[in-house]
Amino acid sequence: MKFRQNLYLERHLCDALEALAAKPGATKSGIVGDALAAWLARRGSKEVDDLLKTRLDRISRELARQSRNDEVLLESLSLFVRYQLTVTAPLPEADHAARAVGRERFEAFVAQVGRQLASGKRTIGRDENEEERS
Secondary structure, eight states, X not given: OOOOOOOOOOHHHHHHHHHHHTSTTOOXXXXXXXHHHHHHHHHHHHXXXXXXXXXXXXXXXXXXXXXXXXXHHHHHXXXXXXXXXXXXXOOOTTOHHHHHHHHHHHHHHHHHHHHHHHHTOOSSSXXXXXXXXX
C-alpha cells in the first residue's frame, strides 16, 4: 500500500527529478522512494560504521605498536647474535668438557625461555607499576 505525501523541493531538485522521470519506465514516486530508501539504509549503516571505525582504529594502532616491538626485538636479537659470533672464538674440537657446558647452558636457556613464556612474565619492557608489584 502506498501513501500520498506532499513534498516541497527546491527548483534545481525539481528539474533533476523531471529529467530522471522523463526516461521510459521511471516515475517521480519511484525515484523519490528509491532515493529515500537508500538514504535511510545508509544512515543506519553509518552508525554501525562509526562504532566499528573506533574499534578498528584502536586495533590498527595496537597492531602497528606490536609490529614495531617485533622489529625492535628482531633487530636487537640479530645484532646480539652477530656480535656474539664475531667476538667469541670457536671451541676446539677436542674440548668435550667445554662443549658439554655449552650444551647445558643452552638447555637451561631454552627452559628459562619456556618458563617465562608459560608464566606470561616479561623480562624487558616492564612498566614501573609492574616492577613495584614484583
